Amino acid sequence: MQIKFNSILISKKFLNGLLFCSSVFIFSCDEASYDLNNPFDPENMDLDPPALFFHPSEIDTKKDSSFSVQLYGLKLNPAAAAQLDVRYDWGSVKIDSVKADTFFQSQNDPIQIVMDEDGTLDIFIYLLPDSDVNQNEGGTWPLATVYFTAISTGDSELLFGNNTRLRDANNDSVRVKSFGSGFIYVE
Amino acid sequence: MAENKPLLSKMSIIRIIIVIQFVSLCFAEETIKPVSLKTGKQLAILEFEGWAISEPLTTFLTEELRKTVRDLKIFQVQDRGITNQIQIFKPRNKDYWSCWSTECVIDLGRRLNVNYVIAGNIQKKGDDEFLIKGRLFSVDMETLLNEFSLNSSGISDSLLLEMRKMAYNVSGLPIPENLSIESDTTQVATVEKIKRKRKWIHLPPIPSKIKALLLSTALPGSGQVWSNKKIPGYGFMGTEASLGTAALIAYYQYNKAWGGFQETYQSYQNGSDPHDLLELRPQIIQYASDTRKYNAFMKNIRSVGLSIWFVNMIHAYLVAPSDDFFDGDYFFDLEYNPDANKVQFNFNF
Numbered sequence: 001m002q003i004k005f006n007s008i009l010i011s012k013k014f015l016n017g018l019l020f021c022s023s024v025f026i027f028s029c030d031e032a033s034y035d036l037n038n039p040f041d042p043e044n045m046d047l048d049p050p051a052l053f054f055h056p057s058e059i060d061t062k063k064d065s066s067f068s069v070q071l072y073g074l075k076l077n078p079a080a081a082a083q084l085d086v087r088y089d090w091g092s093v094k095i096d097s098v099k100a101d102t103f104f105q106s107q108n109d110p111i112q113i114v115m116d117e118d119g120t121l122d123i124f125i126y127l128l129p130d131s132d133v134n135q136n137e138g139g140t141w142p143l144a145t146v147y148f149t150a151i152s153t154g155d156s157e158l159l160f161g162n163n164t165r166l167r168d169a170n171n172d173s174v175r176v177k178s179f180g181s182g183f184i185y186v187e
Numbered sequence: 188m189a190e191n192k193p194l195l196s197k198m199s200i201i202r203i204i205i206v207i208q209f210v211s212l213c214f215a216e217e218t219i220k221p222v223s224l225k226t227g228k229q230l231a232i233l234e235f236e237g238w239a240i241s242e243p244l245t246t247f248l249t250e251e252l253r254k255t256v257r258d259l260k261i262f263q264v265q266d267r268g269i270t271n272q273i274q275i276f277k278p279r280n281k282d283y284w285s286c287w288s289t290e291c292v293i294d295l296g297r298r299l300n301v302n303y304v305i306a307g308n309i310q311k312k313g314d315d316e317f318l319i320k321g322r323l324f325s326v327d328m329e330t331l332l333n334e335f336s337l338n339s340s341g342i343s344d345s346l347l348l349e350m351r352k353m354a355y356n357v358s359g360l361p362i363p364e365n366l367s368i369e370s371d372t373t374q375v376a377t378v379e380k381i382k383r384k385r386k387w388i389h390l391p392p393i394p395s396k397i398k399a400l401l402l403s404t405a406l407p408g409s410g411q412v413w414s415n416k417k418i419p420g421y422g423f424m425g426t427e428a429s430l431g432t433a434a435l436i437a438y439y440q441y442n443k444a445w446g447g448f449q450e451t452y453q454s455y456q457n458g459s460d461p462h463d464l465l466e467l468r469p470q471i472i473q474y475a476s477d478t479r480k481y482n483a484f485m486k487n488i489r490s491v492g493l494s495i496w497f498v499n500m501i502h503a504y505l506v507a508p509s510d511d512f513f514d515g516d517y518f519f520d521l522e523y524n525p526d527a528n529k530v531q532f533n534f535n536f
Binding site: 034041140 | 464
């Protein structure tokens with residue numbers, strides 16, 4: 001049997017087939033979309049660098065438990081020594097220990113002096129020069145880590161005091177434009 | 188004397204009747220033979236062609252087939268000597284397919300004065316594997332009636348068994364159990380395969396322009412090359428290949444950037460160290476920018492490539508040899524209808 005169809009207009013099915021084939025070429029690769037909203041990112045902390053801030057800036061803890069806070073420098077210029085004046089609620093938390101961190105680390109461990117008196121913690125840290133360097137390169141690094149123990153419940157604040165300052169190898173002042181604060185919530 | 192006359196005449200009448208009966212009986216016996224022959228059961232089995240097996244073996248196997256078919260008493264099998272006389276009247280060469288077509292076999296069947304002819308061949312497929320093919324032709328109807336195909340593994344004993352099975356097949360009788368114990372089911376499959384193959388051979392021809400268009404759609408430039416327009420053909424092919432290579436390189440770069448983006452973004456989202464986060468931030472921005480850049484490049488290549496592809500298709504259609512393709516024999520056609528002022532798609536089947 002022979003059936004002959006003459007002059008049939010391009011059918012809807014044929015058009016659909018063409019569209020389907022064409023759609024293969026229309027597909028494209030994914031475009032990267034992102035949201036840089038990590039709360040620990042210093043760019044999200046409303047700080048004007050060079051700056052000093054507490055990391056983490058908010059601490060939830062329980063009474064009699066220990067925790068640590070890093071004293072962090074953001075985009076600091078090269079420095080050789082620092083005095084970090086930290087104010088805390090000495091009825092709520094007590095200082096266990098303090099440890100100098102990466103910022104003043106050279107081939108030698110830095111020298112540190114800690115003075116803790118009635119809610120005022122003074123930390124003096126000095127970079128110990130080696131054969132290559134007599135001051136660090138600056139940047140975003142932790143200056144020191146403070147270990148606390150919560151002794152009573154309630155909220156308290158961590159602040160940098162007026163005596164906080166940085167010096168370079170020539171004993172010139174290193175500018176710090178802004179200071180962050182920290183909050184401790186003890187249950 | 189007057190009393191003896193009637194007696195003699197009675198005896199004479201009885202003798203005459205006996206003679207008539209005897210003579211008619213004799214004639215009757217002779218006339219049955221041609222009637223029996225004209226019932227259309229005369230079968231000639233041509234010597235099977237052997238491929239990669241010895242001639243004495245094919246002769247032996249053919250004779251076994253003759254014997255078995257003869258024993259089944261469905262056909263009157265022509266004697267080997269008579270069948271082989273055809274070699275004297277019409278010598279055939281030793282080609283494998285020398286007499287396998289309907290025309291050739293029907294011609295031989297007429298010469299041999301038979302109603303049916305079986306032609307076949309035995310092929311050696313592997314070390315111990317044989318394929319036996321046979322065709323049953325009707326000389327009166329001038330057609331191929333049936334086709335048989337059997338696989339056999341092992342040498343002569345198995346082949347003999349297969350020839351006997353074929354005899355049953357030819358005679359239209361069920362294969363007895365003692366033969367079908369080792370029956371090879373590939374027979375059915377092979378025959379089915381042959382039948383199925385036949386269904387695909389009658390596709391209508393495709394017009395040259397459409398063929399060139401399809402070729403160039405599948406592989407740019409191939410339609411032009413097929414139409415002997417090699418320079419534009421290879422030009423399209425080379426251009427598309429270059430664009431394809433560029434797209435491939437871009438895709439590789441994109442993939443690299445995308446991988447880097449995913450890795451750094453994941454680290455950023457899960458990280459907690461301000462120093463690390465600050466270092467990850469510009470990397471994420473850079474990777475994201477790269478993915479956008481390579482993606483845009485690929486999109487541009489794709490647009491250009493597709494445009495050239497379409498131009499190539501149209502070019503292939505235009506440069507292909509024009510034939511009177513919509514004369515009712517061809518499958519489909521795109522043509523301009525001036526009455527309707529539209530390009531129309533026609534097809535027939």
